[in-house]
Amino acid sequence: MKKYSFVIDVAKCENCNNCFLSCKDEHCGNDWPGYSLSQPLHGQRWMNISRKERGQFPLIDVAYLPKPCMHCDDAPCISAAKNSAVYKRPDGIVLIDPEKAKGQKAIAGACPYGAIWWNEEAQVVQKCTFCAHLLDKGWKVPRCVQVCPTGALSILHLEEEALAALVASERMETLASERMPTQPRVYYKNLHRFNSCIIAGSVATGEEGATECVVGATVRLLKDGKTFSEQESDDFGDFKFDGLPEKSGSYALEVVFAGKSARMEIGKLLKSSSVGTLWIEHVAK
Numbered sequence: 062m063k064k065y066s067f068v069i070d071v072a073k074c075e076n077c078n079n080c081f082l083s084c085k086d087e088h089c090g091n092d093w094p095g096y097s098l099s100q101p102l103h104g105q106r107w108m109n110i111s112r113k114e115r116g117q118f119p120l121i122d123v124a125y126l127p128k129p130c131m132h133c134d135d136a137p138c139i140s141a142a143k144n145s146a147v148y149k150r151p152d153g154i155v156l157i158d159p160e161k162a163k164g165q166k167a168i169a170g171a172c173p174y175g176a177i178w179w180n181e182e183a184q185v186v187q188k189c190t191f192c193a194h195l196l197d198k199g200w201k202v203p204r205c206v207q208v209c210p211t212g213a214l215s216i217l218h219l220e221e222e223a224l225a226a227l228v229a230s231e232r233m234e235t236l237a238s239e240r241m242p243t244q245p246r247v248y249y250k251n252l253h254r255f256n257s258c259i260i261a262g263s264v265a266t267g268e269e270g271a272t273e274c275v276v277g278a279t280v281r282l283l284k285d286g287k288t289f290s291e292q293e294s295d296d297f298g299d300f301k302f303d304g305l306p307e308k309s310g311s312y313a314l315e316v317v318f319a320g321k322s323a324r325m326e327i328g329k330l331l332k333s334s335s336v337g338t339l340w341i342e343h344v345a346k
């Protein structure tokens with residue numbers, strides 16, 4: 062049968078927090094019998110957003126990573142729960158029974174993603190429900206997806222074979238669990254924006270105190286002495302190589318423009334780096 066999955070495009074998230082606010086609007090002060098008790102106004106983020114800066118001034122890349130419940134196919138919270146207090150529906154959604162789960166604080170600790178929260182007042186664990194109460198009434202998407210202004214959040218409702226084909230063709234990824242493989246049903250596009258490094262910089266030329274950026278220069282990223290990637294400097298003379306693993310080797314940069322060239326040694330990449338300006342000899346117009 063068809064199952065639900067989240068799709069989150071890291072490159073499109075602008076940290077507007079509409080998803081977070083819509084979740085609060087839907088669940089704070091509202092009990093949904095069989096699905097969830099009211100979410101506390103403070104202290105819980107069923108749609109949590111992590112932030113990461115890469116590089117240094119003046120070239121900084123900022124990415125945002127929305128993280129709901131992963132609705133894992135091999136969910137450790139289900140194993141940690143007593144009396145089937147946490148269960149997975151045939152459509153792929155993982156739910157916590159708000160009555161059976163009372164007093165079972167240990168369920169929260171079982172989630173390797175930190176997506177389950179403890180409600181001290183109600184003495185129950187809580188999390189994202191995929192707005193199952195709305196989907197069961199005929200809604201096409203959860204509230205968070207409905208309000209996302211950039212299209213960073215979407216859902217899929219597909220057979221497993223079709224899902225696997227789409228994930229492969231669009232190169233989507235899941236968040237790795239530090240403790241165990243859980244087979245999450247939240248798929249990410251452009252996850253490299255959050256979990257990899259960049260090498261960024263600018264190309265410029267100058268003569269007698271007058272400087273200008275160089276547009277269209279060929280910039281080569283060399284790894285262990287060989288060309289690893291190549292691009293052209295943009296309209297501001299800037300370049301950015303992305304998707305580089307930490308501690309992934311020794312790098313250098315080579316710039317070529319109008320017969321002139323420059324080179325910069327970077328060495329071992331320990332973290333994202335903005336290397337500043339690569340200067341080439343003045344090119345007469």
